[in-house]
Amino acid sequence: MSEQTRPPLSNQDVESSYDEYMMPIWKSLDVPIKRAEGCYVEDYDGNEYLDVFSGISVTNAGHGHEEMVDAAHEQLDEYIHGCSYLHPSKPVSDLAEKLAEVTPGDLKKSFFCNSGTEAVEGAVKLARKYTGSKEIVALEMGFHGRTLGSLALTGNKSYKSEMAPTLNDVAHAAPPYAYRCQMCDGGPCSTACADDIERVIDTHTADDLAAVVVEPVMGEAGLVTPPEGWLSKVQSAAHERDALLIVDEVQTGYGRTGEMWGVDHYGVVPDIMPQAKGIANGLPLGAFTAREEVADAFESGDHLSTFGGNPVACAAAGATIDALQGGIVDNAREQGEWLGEELNALESEYDVVGEARGLGLMRGLELVHPDGDTGPMDVASEPAPKLAKKVNDHLREEQIIMGLGGFHKNVMRFQPPLTISQAQLEESVEALRDAFDAVSA
Structure with a gap:
């Protein structure tokens, strides 16, 4: 089959090759990436995702700077x-x-x-x-x-x-x-x-x-x-x-x-x-x-x-x-302050958010069971890793890539490219709010 007649690769093609030839690895986000630019990645099926995790906090200057x-x-x-x-x-x-x-x-x-x-x-x-x-x-x-x-x-x-x-x-x-x-x-x-x-x-x-x-x-x-x-x-x-x-x-x-x-x-x-x-x-x-x-x-x-x-x-x-040093770190500081305030608002708005924390554009939301058992010193609610996974899956369906981790596997992780705009952060925060509403319902 010539290159001209070969069908284009799909997400399924890449995933099947991984399953057949790669040792078992952690594919929690499961978005096969064909290309990336700035704060966005595109998969082999033509879907575009806003990336607020940047490959586990790696592409700080944005994809393809x-x-x-x-x-x-x-x-x-x-x-x-x-x-x-x-x-x-x-x-x-x-x-x-x-x-x-x-x-x-x-x-x-x-x-x-x-x-x-x-x-x-x-x-x-x-x-x-x-x-x-x-x-x-x-x-x-x-x-x-x-x-x-x-x-x-x-x-x-x-x-x-x-x-x-x-x-x-x-x-x-x-x-x-x-x-x-x-x-x-x-x-x-x-x-x-x-x-x-x-x-x-x-x-x-x-x-x-x-x-x-x-x-x-x-x-x-x-x-x-x-x-x-x-x-x-x-x-x-x-x-x-x-x-x-x-x-x-x-x-x-x-x-x-x-x-x-x-x-x-x-x-x-x-x-x-x-x-x-x-x-x-x-x-x-x-x-x-x-x-x-x-x-x-x-x-x-x-x-x-x-x-x-x-x-x-x-x-x-x-x-x-x-x-x-030419302005990207300054943007991280400025956008991080805005994001911190927005995540603090989510903590006040939703019982499932136990704590918002972090610095700059390294921010986390710890998700908990609001009616669950309390911690050893009555300082925190029971971790909710299954809820966090549902939120993460909902975000991916809405074409937002966000990290999920923490010792208890219950922390939503904002670690986007440091070039991200406030409008892009607003989109991700609103998607997170929609995810909380959806999984609660």
Whole structure:
């Protein structure tokens, strides 16, 4: 059959091929994508969807951002691969210099890899090398990746079932989950969850602490947003024990929270900062950036990545950062403030919305059973994951792609391209309101 007479691909064709040749994967949104531009994606059947999830918070500059695509094309015409850890590469050094300029405080030297998971694991290796210690404290409900090492840091059994992690020297402390906090007795937040990190260090470690690893906003936990002062207390707990603070900016970085970095909201400069997702607007790239003194603990050969620092991805990342700083982060801040107010209104309007939370364009709605059992401290209603799935399915039928996650699988996730307009956000909020009405009926 010639190309001219071959029938066009359909959604069913792509889905059938996935089922036959791909290992089982999570296809929760189940929209086969043929093309994408800006805040929209199109499937093989010609349906167009408003995307307010951006591939799990990746295409921060919008799908197919022109300057990013042009930069990648220009580098493709020069060369694609030379292994940046064997051959010096201008796109790589340019990006490293740019990161030294845009990352917080005295963070200066970077290591490039392929993903957020690799960035986190590399940061842990660096912390161990610098401190000479081995133990790590992370957070319950935290998420740092799906490889065996990063799973040891992740505080959620649903990611670990039947796959034992390889890092044994990891302890977990309470998350800053104010809505379901068991430490403040339903009263004003006392940041007691930060004090719990000190308790865990003192009771669950062997005085060999290398680092504390946290997220500025806990994405996979359900957009859990720490209270003021929490991150500073965590940093103090680490530094008082000669350990480092690793802040995982994989999901929060590159303008997602309305600032370039999540830590910018809290006035804290980490010792090592893993990044990925939005760094190259969809091309595979990760990095971890550290203070010079810490970074220089690595000796040649201590860490390596064959594809890390790919020049095409690095060229795209440089153009992405320029675009973000050219007004996109400002738009994220402005639209995020508007969206926050709208989601707070939904919390007041619907009993099924337990809490609206987040920063910038990283916002979540936790859905609950309004007549269900209350939480342990009578601070929250029973999680409603089945209801959330129905809402998510209704939105997809209305051609809105929205994330669904959280520790209890009951949080609607707004993480759109940061180029999104208020009109597009209004469309998604109204669709969410319609979904709540429909599933209630």
